[in-house]
Amino acid sequence: MTTSTAETTRTESASAAKKPGFWKRVFHLWPVKLVILIIIIIWIIPTVGVLISSFRPPDAVNANGWWTVFSNLGSNEWTLSNYSDVLTSEGFGNSFLNSLSVTIPATVMPITIAAFAAYGFAWMDFPGRQWLFVVVVALLVIPLQMALIPLLRLYTTINLNGTFPAVWLAHTGFGLPLAIYLLRNYIGSLPSSMMESASIDGATPFETFTKLVVPLSVPVLASFAIFQFLWVWNDLLIALVFLGGEPDVRVVTLALNNLNGSRGQAWHLLTAGAFITMALPLVVFLSLQRYFVRGLTAGSVKG
């Protein structure tokens, strides 16, 4: 999280830690460490079980629990066939691409529109500026369920139901309040002297925005991008209602839900499928943890 401070304290603690013996350091604060260890183990066991099962042959998964692999180490068989089955015959490969087709535009579009709006709200004067932004804050918590029936009717009348743009637009609309809120607070905190000197130098608001504000806002843009990406990728409800479960459009969460419905006891497939849906979010999470945490923290008001 805070890398710079983490690095300085790390060197300090490394030099300080040389003095007491190794065992003394390990057992220092041992009750605290024990509780932490227990919580961590409880927290990762579910995921570990799924990961192990997804690599076991179907017969083995059905014959005994995944934890038995630890008692007969060496005699376990491992396979990738669960993954190839799920990716091809169960259609997860296609769904993975569908999820990308949904997620990328549904992440980029709200960011672009919200960044312009955030600049407008922060640095431009127009009637209703204050109360319109209060409305945006209020809209943060509107439950999705409120919008389902009217939007479905609207989409049906204009024949948009079951297409990618229907989902892109829905996610854009629902993602906008949080995006505007976060970006406006960040962009509004940029020094006003900078904006003034830009306008004195003859820059139009549009130039100020593209050449000054956007490059300076990269951290908050990245935070929101990750947040929205995970939100859209992990969404089930919007995809279920506006996109549907047809094999040619269904996203990974729906594919997993359908597999759960049709082959509810085929655990070798379900575990592999579950891991495929988790893979990309986990990579994003592990590689961009810092931004992810910041987005999460700042996004704590998302409705």
Added chain:
Amino acid sequence: MPDIDEAALGVEKTRPIKPIRKGPGPNLLTQLMRIGVSLVVPVLAFGILYWAGTVLLDENANRLVVVLMALIIGVLGVFALFYGMNWLVMRLPERYRHFVLPFVFVGPALVLLSVFLVYPTVVTVKLSFQNNLGEGFVGWDNYVDIFTDPGTLEALRNSFLWVIIVPAFAVGVGLLFAVLADKLGSKGEAFSKSFIFMPMAISFVGASIVWRFIYNFRPEGFGEQIGLFNGIWTGLGFEPVAWLLQEPWNNLYLMVILVWLQVGFAMVILSAGIKSVPSDIIEAARIDGAKEVQVFWRVIIPSISSTLVVVLTTIVITVWKVFDIVYVMTSGEFGTSVVAERMVTEFFTFGNEGRGAALAVVLLVAITPLMVLNVRRFQAQEAQR
């Protein structure tokens, strides 16, 4: 990590650059232009998307082409539309330009918010007073139904239980872990924390499958137990249990999933709050002879109370809206339905538009106090500027 209310949200001074007012104030023409520029980006973008979505996809285009095209429209298309609008407005006479230009920036967002949030909310409220086909007006009948029908009453009861139990456990465990991890070195702290909030990256559907596997049940004589809970349970010498069918306890077993997902969120934010408590206050308390437990309850907890409220309200909102977990695990059967899930079932499975809409309104009413709290908090922040 900075404190959420202040630095992370970047609440600082915002002074809009006043346009140089020349000539007459806004007249009808400027108002029309404002509305016009607000509409251009959404309408044109919609047109392009519509064309892309219906024409290209009908011909079974290559998925990669679709992804690429989506990217191009998403990034370049929308930006180009903004650019075009700006170009046009900059060519207006100056007395119009200053009044219209802000709407090039905020207009598209306002239009989208109106179409996707404000308009549907109004319609849903109206639908909740109409019959199940969305015709005529039936007064409060749908609401009377909700509070008398056993199915919806069960959903309401369960939602109340969820809203009390899940936030309590998520915040409790999250706070415990944040406090304990704070005592480790920074390296160990970051390392141990990442295990706890890793589930935040997992979808509700994925988490549900993970936990369905844990709750898996096989009747005796149908092979070894492969679900972890029954594995432990039978290992202790008990009969295997069909956990998800045990009313009313199955509700608790579903709540465990959301707690598992949300503890990381609570932990990260509370940890940031704890770190922002000035260390000299804590030191002073220790010098005065306070024990660690007293320091925690009398110094740390009061100092992070506002952060606690933020975390609690956020999780409460998430819990009210939980749909996926119940839908995937039990489809709301065996006495496990909740309001957000029941709303979807009423509408899509039973075709009850009126009752579905009324349930959505109940959800909105339940969340409204938290919305008011949010707005108040925001206005307090603004006032501090």
